[in-house]
Amino acid sequence: MSGVLEDVKALNDDPSPVARTRYNELLTLVVDDSDKRIRQVPTLYMGRSPIFGARDLTKVKERLSLMIEVIRLVSLRPTYMLTACEFNGEKGLCGRDFFNRSAYRSRLRQLGMRFSDHPVTYFNGQEFACDGWEAFVPKFVILRKDWDYPEDYSGVIRTTGGVLTFHLCAYRLQGVGAEELRQLTPLVR
Amino acid sequence: MQPASDLHVEWVQDEAVVLNRGSGELHYLNTSAALVLAAISEYGFDEGLAYVKSTQTDSLEDELPSLVEMMLEKGILIDE
Numbered sequence: 001m002s003g004v005l006e007d008v009k010a011l012n013d014d015p016s017p018v019a020r021t022r023y024n025e026l027l028t029l030v031v032d033d034s035d036k037r038i039r040q041v042p043t044l045y046m047g048r049s050p051i052f053g054a055r056d057l058t059k060v061k062e063r064l065s066l067m068i069e070v071i072r073l074v075s076l077r078p079t080y081m082l083t084a085c086e087f088n089g090e091k092g093l094c095g096r097d098f099f100n101r102s103a104y105r106s107r108l109r110q111l112g113m114r115f116s117d118h119p120v121t122y123f124n125g126q127e128f129a130c131d132g133w134e135a136f137v138p139k140f141v142i143l144r145k146d147w148d149y150p151e152d153y154s155g156v157i158r159t160t161g162g163v164l165t166f167h168l169c170a171y172r173l174q175g176v177g178a179e180e181l182r183q184l185t186p187l188v189r
Numbered sequence: 190m191q192p193a194s195d196l197h198v199e200w201v202q203d204e205a206v207v208l209n210r211g212s213g214e215l216h217y218l219n220t221s222a223a224l225v226l227a228a229i230s231e232y233g234f235d236e237g238l239a240y241v242k243s244t245q246t247d248s249l250e251d252e253l254p255s256l257v258e259m260m261l262e263k264g265i266l267i268d269e
Contacts, residue, residue, distance in 0.1 A: 162204025166217035169206070175213045178197035181206065185199045 004031055008061050008068075026071065029064055031057065041101075046081075051098040051119060063119070070120055071173070078123040078180055079173045084116035084130045085142070092140035093121060093128060095171050120173075125183045137187060143167055161188045190234045190257070192226065193267045200227070207265055216263050221249055225256050226265065234266075 026047065032040040042060040043053040044067070052063040070079060082093040085108075097104055098119065105115060118130040129135035141164065159167070165188045169176040176184070195210040205223035207216040218226060224245070229237035238257075242250050260266040 160204060161201040162206055162217055162219070162223070165199065165201050165206045166215065169215050176208070176215065178208055178210060181197060181199055181208055181215075185201055185206075188201060 004029065004057070004061070005064075008065055027064060027067055029060060046098065049098055051100075053099065053101045067119065074173045078176075080121050080123060080128070080168070080171045081119075081173060082121050082128075082141075082168075082171050083119060084121050084128065084133050084136075086114045087112060087140075090139040091133075091136040092138045092142065094142040095167075096142045096144050123180065123184070125180075126187075141168065164188050190229075190261070190266050190268055192230050193264055196265065198226070198230075209264055212264065214264070216265060218265075221252055222256050222260065224249075225253065226260065229266070 028045040029042065030040070030045060031042045041053045041055050042057045043050050044060050044063050045051065046067070051067070052060060054060050054063075073079075080093075080095075081098060082095045083098070085092050085094045087108075094105075094108075094115065099105070100115075105113075109115070116130050116133050118132060121128045121130045124135060127135035127137050143159075165181075165185055168184060168188070169181065172180070193209065193211075197208040197210055199206045199208075200223065203220040203223060205218040205226060207218060207226075208214075209216070225237070225241055228240045231237065232240055238253060241253065257266065261268075
């Protein structure tokens, strides 16, 4: 489908302020213009993972612009691919998946979970924050199932501090440094 | 053998998360591996392993060669 990205401002802005890392083909916008009776909604992918989908293409393009800005500023602001969420008054982080239309997130919403509309969170050395939410120390983290567990395992898997720290760092865009690792550890303890 | 010089180690309870500053690689060490690294860091390689053997169970002593090999492969330990 031609011309879809012509009005995405972020693509035409100046290069990132600190171009430490180049990301080639990191984001992909897929628009299904086939003749199929049931068409996929316009979807934004990060690598191979869908991160945002909506029937309204404008909304998906807005998310594309937002993600471009997030990635451009990664060198200036510790950024994690974790979504802020809240359950029973407690705030936490979700890294189990990134897709706003995932069945898992829909189910959690039915159970009372509230998700931030912002796709990432920022770490200030003591707390996590995202646009529209006050900074917080997460009380829980939702991650993908540990690789040691069978695919069909159902239930809560409590993890250790070391494992949690290690997994949290994996969600840090551009990788974690020594100082940030030192700051993260007390939150896990 | 000794720990690589550009490591940053965070001890979390009985485990460790190790950042290789040079490569940016991050490693998780379980309780056994963390203990071995701590002992080697504190006492040197030979005395560190002797310490582990003297204070820990036979099963950990059996694991020592594989733990050392794993840490060598990951660049956490290096040959002097």
